[in-house]
Structure formats: C-alpha cells, structure tokens
Amino acid sequence: MTALDDAVRAAVGAVTDPELRRPLAELDMVRSISVDAGVDGARARVGIDLTIVGCPAADRIEADVRAAAMGVPGIDGVDLEIGVMTPAQRAALTERLRGGRAARQMPFGPDSLTRVIAVTSGKGGVGKSSLTANLAVALAARGAAVGVIDADVHGFSIPGLLGLVDGDGMPPQPTRIDDLMLPPVAHDVKAISIGMFLPRDTAAPGAVAWRGPMLHRTIQQFLTDVYFGDLDVLLLDMPPGTGDVAISVGQFLPHAEVLVVTTPQSAASDVAVRSGLVARQTGQHVIGVVENMAAMTLPDGTVLDLFGSGGGAAVARALSADGAEVPLLATVPLSPALRAAGDAGVPIVVGAPDDPAAAAITALAADLLARGRGLAGRSLPFAPR
Structure with missing residues (x-):
C-alpha cells in the first residue's frame, strides 16, 4: 500500500455517518481502498458498505466520500462502489454500538454520565413541549450532545416543533439496524417520538389510543x-399530569x-406542584421551576400579563416547603414569535434568538449546564492506578 493509498483511506475513514454520528472507519464501513495511476492521473477506487439496504443516508455518504477522496492531493478521480454489510457485520456493529451492554439493556442507569431531565407539568397547554424542544436546541447550540424522548405518547408534538416532518406533516421513520433504532436528527438534537412509527395510510395517522401496558x-x-450514542443531556417531554x-x-x-x-x-x-411531588415519590430530584407565558412587554412599553403573575414562584415555594430548595430557574414571557416558530418547525432559539422568550430559554440552557449534575455516590467508568 502506497502513501497515497493511506491518505485516501484516512480521508474516507474520517467521513462521518450522518445517522450514527461516527467516522466510517470506526464503524467498519470502509471495505477497500486502492489508487491506480494511469495516463489520466491517479484514480481512487473506494468500496463502502452501508449498514442496511435502502439506507436513507446513502446519498449523503456517497457525496461526502467522493468529496473526501477528491480532496486528497494527487487524486484526479474517484470510482466508488457501494455495498451493504453482511448480517455478521451488522451484528458486530450493533454489539460495538451498545458498548458491551446486552441487548435491550437501558444505557441511562444511575451510573451513566448522561444527565437525564424530565420536563413535566401538572396540566396541558402550558407550553411544556415548546420549552423542551427549544431547550434541547439551545443546549446543543452550546456544545452539548442532546437527545429528546417524546414521552407524551397521546399528544406527541416534538417532531413538528423541531421541523422533523415532510411536506405532508409526517415525521420520518427511524432507520433500523437489526434491533437498534437510529433517531432522526434536527438542529443537532436526536429525537424519538411515537409519531415516527404510526402508519401513514390511515384516516387518522396521528391517533394513539393506548392504555397503561402499551405506554x-x-x-x-x-x-x-x-x-442515542454518547449524550450529555437526555430530555424527556413528559405528558401532563x-x-x-x-x-x-x-x-x-x-x-x-x-x-x-x-x-x-x-x-x-x-x-404543577403535584407533578413535582409525584416525581419525588419515585426518588427523582426536582431541580427547578420554569414559568412560561409570563407577562410580555408590548411595543408601547405597557405590560400584558394575560395569565396573571406569580405562579412560578408559588410552585417553587410549595416544592421547597420540605426543606429541599427548588428555585424558579426561568421566566419565559408570552411570545407570538414562539408560537409561530413552533408552527413553522424552526425553534425560536435559532430562528429569532433576540426574542425575549428565546433569550430566556437560552439563559436557562446556560444555567442548567453551569449547574451540572452531582457525581456523589455514582461509580465512574475508570479506576485509580
């Protein structure tokens, strides 16, 4: 193998799979590399194995691989052969992705380094999902690896709020590699929702009528x-109640x-207080309260408090009554732009970052990252030497 072969292999191997967010070399997707020198110059012959037949990221991977190979000095052309992994290769890949965990074992246990935050509310209509979607994007914009689980199965809305829908308003279906599902990504946030699994050919494709066991x-x-891969933060958009x-x-x-x-x-x-109290009964830690749809300042300087005032502070006081202080972390003003951004599928923190509501959510993201998560009592994945 020549130095040019090595350079092409390094360049192609560094291409990132857009769904798995890992380099192709790390995923064993680079099957072969060779460089032929002819009268028309040096041509790179590259063999790539996709994870599955009909991989939705195939066109993106092909384009990125061609660009990477052509970017190597001395390469004048690229011949690309696209194949598919064998069942044995896929099995080895899924085992590697699990990091040694057994199949169907949850990676977000108490020893995980991923910070899990459930966003709850006492009742619907308080803007919890809009807050979750925008908070996720704001966290990702600050460099965090973020995932979102749309746990509001009956009233799922995360795909639409993140813009993960097609022209008919339907979210994409996750790619499956054997028994693993790859969550779609928007604004650097990985998201999963029951809306991604519902049939497209029914009169009411968005209807879910399930009881406890199915939920x-x-x-x-x-x-x-x-x-989800290695996450810094996993947000759960909880159903109300x-x-x-x-x-x-x-x-x-x-x-x-x-x-x-x-x-x-x-x-x-x-x-809302009740949702916090029930969470505590399971051992979860209430880290704070967010007051949404608070008073907004109109262009003439007057203040419109459409829903009154003081609710967020009241919830924080009630949840702090047993001695565990629960702060009011953010007050997000009522914002027509926030509503419009949600309808358009463009989170306001990226679409209109100067809006007061966007600024409040961005500040909340910064506060949460600054607070971090305590490591006391948790085993870490390394040992002293």
Missing part, C-alpha cells in the same frame, strides 16, 4: 432500543432530574 412498553423501548407514563418513567429512571413547567395562573400552578 409502559413504548417508554421502555425508547430507552433501550434507540441508539401524573398518570401511567409518569409512573413508568419514575420506575425506569428514578435518578432523573425534574424540571416543572407552569404558567403564572393559579389554575396551572396549583396542579
């Missing part, structure tokens, strides 16, 4: 069968942190 199984599969999903998440993730969302009005704040 429990769905959350379990999202936590065990979806390959304290029902089946809240109980299941408490069982699967008793070490999770909880962010309680409310609006300023007492009708929402009184109920």
